[in-house]
Amino acid sequence: MAVLLPPTATRGFAALGLVQERNFRLHLRCADCSHVEELTIRLFDEVDDPATATDFYESGALGQIEYACERCGCEAAIVVGEVEYVPTASEASDVA
Numbered sequence: 402m403a404v405l406l407p408p409t410a411t412r413g414f415a416a417l418g419l420v421q422e423r424n425f426r427l428h429l430r431c432a433d434c435s436h437v438e439e440l441t442i443r444l445f446d447e448v449d450d451p452a453t454a455t456d457f458y459e460s461g462a463l464g465q466i467e468y469a470c471e472r473c474g475c476e477a478a479i480v481v482g483e484v485e486y487v488p489t490a491s492e493a494s495d496v497a
């Protein structure tokens with residue numbers, strides 16, 4: 402799956418009424434020079450409701466990423482590979 406990001410977007414997620422931080426890790430490949438960057442996106446969600454990559458896509462967060470290639474400055478990129486949910490510290494300790 403590849404999602405084309407809009408060339409410009411504003412950063413900032415509405416946090417009203419949402420209480421726990423969710424982190425997602427993804428890789429973006431510059432549409433111009435193909436440089437790949439890892440990016441961690443923070444969202445906020447309900448407590449005890451671990452999110453999935455599908456939730457991430459459905460949240461519309463991709464459209465809010467403010468991207469500019471660190472190498473060439475291009476503002477368009479595609480998502481490469483999987484979007485990975487990063488467990489919170491408490492979730493990670495539950496597994497261990």
Ligand SMILES: [Zn+2]
Nearest residue numbers: 431434470473
């Ligand atoms: Zn680039």
